[in-house]
Amino acid sequence: MERQAMKSNSTNPFYLVPYYLWIILFVITPIALVTYFSFFDISGNLTLDNYRNFFSSVYLRLTLSSFWYAFLITLISLLVAYPTAYWLTKTKHKNLWLLLIIIPSWINLLLKAYAFIGIFGLYGPANNLLASIGSERLQILFTDFSFIFVSVYIFIPFMVLPIFNSLDRINPALIDASRDLGASSWTTFTRVIFPLAINGVKAGIQVVFIPALSLFVITRLIAGNKVITLGTAIEQQFLVTQNWGMGSTIAVFLILFMIIIMMITGEKGGTLNGKVK
Amino acid sequence: MSGNSIIRFENVTQKYEGAGTVLNNVSFELQRSKFYTLLGPSGCGKTTILRLIAGFIKPTMGDIYIEGEIVNDFPANERQVNTVFQDYALFPHLNVFENVAFGLRIKKLKGAEIELRVMEALDFVNLPGYEKRKIDEMSGGQRQRVAIARAIVNDPEVILLDEPLSALDLKLRTEMQYELRDLQQRLGKTFIFVTHDQEEALAMSDEIFVMQAGEIQQSGTPMDIYDEPINRFVADFIGESNIVDALMIDDYRVRFANQEFECVDKGFNKNEKVEIVIRPEDLHITRIDRGQITVTVNSQLFRGVHFEISTVDEVGNEWLVHSTKKVEVGSRVGLDFEAEAIHVMGLNESEEAFDARLEAYGAAGYEK
Ligand SMILES: Nc1ncnc2c1ncn2[C@@H]1O[C@H](COP(=O)(O)OP(=O)(O)OP(=O)(O)O)[C@@H](O)[C@H]1O
Ligand SMILES: [Mg+2]
Numbered sequence: 001m002e003r004q005a006m007k008s009n010s011t012n013p014f015y016l017v018p019y020y021l022w023i024i025l026f027v028i029t030p031i032a033l034v035t036y037f038s039f040f041d042i043s044g045n046l047t048l049d050n051y052r053n054f055f056s057s058v059y060l061r062l063t064l065s066s067f068w069y070a071f072l073i074t075l076i077s078l079l080v081a082y083p084t085a086y087w088l089t090k091t092k093h094k095n096l097w098l099l100l101i102i103i104p105s106w107i108n109l110l111l112k113a114y115a116f117i118g119i120f121g122l123y124g125p126a127n128n129l130l131a132s133i134g135s136e137r138l139q140i141l142f143t144d145f146s147f148i149f150v151s152v153y154i155f156i157p158f159m160v161l162p163i164f165n166s167l168d169r170i171n172p173a174l175i176d177a178s179r180d181l182g183a184s185s186w187t188t189f190t191r192v193i194f195p196l197a198i199n200g201v202k203a204g205i206q207v208v209f210i211p212a213l214s215l216f217v218i219t220r221l222i223a224g225n226k227v228i229t230l231g232t233a234i235e236q237q238f239l240v241t242q243n244w245g246m247g248s249t250i251a252v253f254l255i256l257f258m259i260i261i262m263m264i265t266g267e268k269g270g271t272l273n274g275k276v277k
Numbered sequence: 278m279s280g281n282s283i284i285r286f287e288n289v290t291q292k293y294e295g296a297g298t299v300l301n302n303v304s305f306e307l308q309r310s311k312f313y314t315l316l317g318p319s320g321c322g323k324t325t326i327l328r329l330i331a332g333f334i335k336p337t338m339g340d341i342y343i344e345g346e347i348v349n350d351f352p353a354n355e356r357q358v359n360t361v362f363q364d365y366a367l368f369p370h371l372n373v374f375e376n377v378a379f380g381l382r383i384k385k386l387k388g389a390e391i392e393l394r395v396m397e398a399l400d401f402v403n404l405p406g407y408e409k410r411k412i413d414e415m416s417g418g419q420r421q422r423v424a425i426a427r428a429i430v431n432d433p434e435v436i437l438l439d440e441p442l443s444a445l446d447l448k449l450r451t452e453m454q455y456e457l458r459d460l461q462q463r464l465g466k467t468f469i470f471v472t473h474d475q476e477e478a479l480a481m482s483d484e485i486f487v488m489q490a491g492e493i494q495q496s497g498t499p500m501d502i503y504d505e506p507i508n509r510f511v512a513d514f515i516g517e518s519n520i521v522d523a524l525m526i527d528d529y530r531v532r533f534a535n536q537e538f539e540c541v542d543k544g545f546n547k548n549e550k551v552e553i554v555i556r557p558e559d560l561h562i563t564r565i566d567r568g569q570i571t572v573t574v575n576s577q578l579f580r581g582v583h584f585e586i587s588t589v590d591e592v593g594n595e596w597l598v599h600s601t602k603k604v605e606v607g608s609r610v611g612l613d614f615e616a617e618a619i620h621v622m623g624l625n626e627s628e629e630a631f632d633a634r635l636e637a638y639g640a641a642g643y644e645k
Binding site: 171180181182187195196 | 332352358360366368
């Protein structure tokens, strides 16, 4: 099987054409264009000003706040998703439960955002509930809280899936072995389960942190103008200020950050789940 | 219930959802410092017994005693028992040293003592110098030694070994059989060894438990079980055997192959239907006029040490013979055997009834 596959790879590069075409059209070209545009100012002159501007305090603060929000969103997602994934591996119909958790991620982001505007609105169900227990109606929308809450809600399935997969792949005999050698369930978790599933956690962090850095739909709709991230800044430069050069520059940095994060959280090859010999 | 008893099962039944009864009312007692083997075909419940002793599962019914104490509700980490798993279950994220040190670290021993004991254990299993290796850089035989080191380093009273040799090639396997037996004698601990290989069981054990479908069919020393199998299943499972329907005419008289023979068994009813066993190596090929039964040679296989000769007698019983001499296929020859070679088995005799009969009448060559 493997040899055949290798053979067809080496003797028939024709099969790889669609793949390369895809990469060139949708990965390399956009990145090249973005990089190209980042060297022009608003009136079309070649310049490095955009890069100089990025290192001004305004954009640095923006970057910092983007990272902070992405960090919070990732951390809270992880804290919710890990126990959920762990519990999922213990349930009887784990694939059914997994499906139930994943289904919301198929619904359009805008739809979910609008649903939350309804829920968190001044006269929405959340405030109705508060009112019914005698509290004042609160401004929930357009706060840090609502922004993080909704983002976490949206990202949780993406965090649960890789963690579930790596937990589920752990050879159950390893857990028996740990107990057999005298470890309590907690020690078994810290010394065996957690290290063996660490790749799932890394993958989860990657798929949440990177998109969270560049969020703009949720930021706009749920946080209003309270939260400005790299994502909203890019959107603003392109659509409001029409400064494509500056927008591209921010995008270039965003791409750089993503690459760095992927390198930090990337797997070093080889699976450690104990089932692969 | 002597003071030397270390593990006792009392009417233990194990049921799994969907699999029904996996162990059916099993009782036995194990003595300290002996090498026990659970022997039986795949799915008969061997691993289940080990898992019950280790504490990974609780018995559905009955009680399990370790050192005289009921341990049904003790979790695995509170039992003085360590396991060598069927697929070794070594931790892939730890190197050899840390795998072996795992149990000692849990006990929070000092670094220097851990180092000392791990090195000692690795020496014991003939793996010095391997402590920095990753698990996936070790061969099957080496992994198995790591798994043994990881168990013995904790100095448990009982070590459970679940088919630890099944993944090894024949040569290494034979070598490891000697090593394991030797290890058990040096350590002086109780070993409970699982296998479905009867030769392995016969070679290594102080006592064998032959299991079938969740029940212990017979227990005893390798010699007892080989020479005095309780029923067809045990006789068949332990080595090759010729099992033939027979009639017990009287004490010491048994009839099969249309003839009456002298034998050493008694205690059956007159004219009771029985089965007799004769091992292939107890049958000798000779001239027709010197043989006790006359057979025709069907086929012959060279097995290295001996020829395996398949023959059939005049009433259609098949007789397998092990012989160092060749015979001609298709020829008629005589088979000779001694009265002691015939072992009579009652039909559907329980182990208790079997033991009682032997005790009451004292069969030749059977001491207990
Ligand atoms: N967790 C479980 N749930 C349901 N059935 C099980 C479970 N574990 C074992 N069984 C069943 O119990 C029976 C005995 O299993 P066990 O593992 O004890 O067999 P074994 O004698 O060790 O066999 P082998 O030689 O193949 O390892 C089998 O029929 C098996 O399918
Ligand atoms: Mg088994």
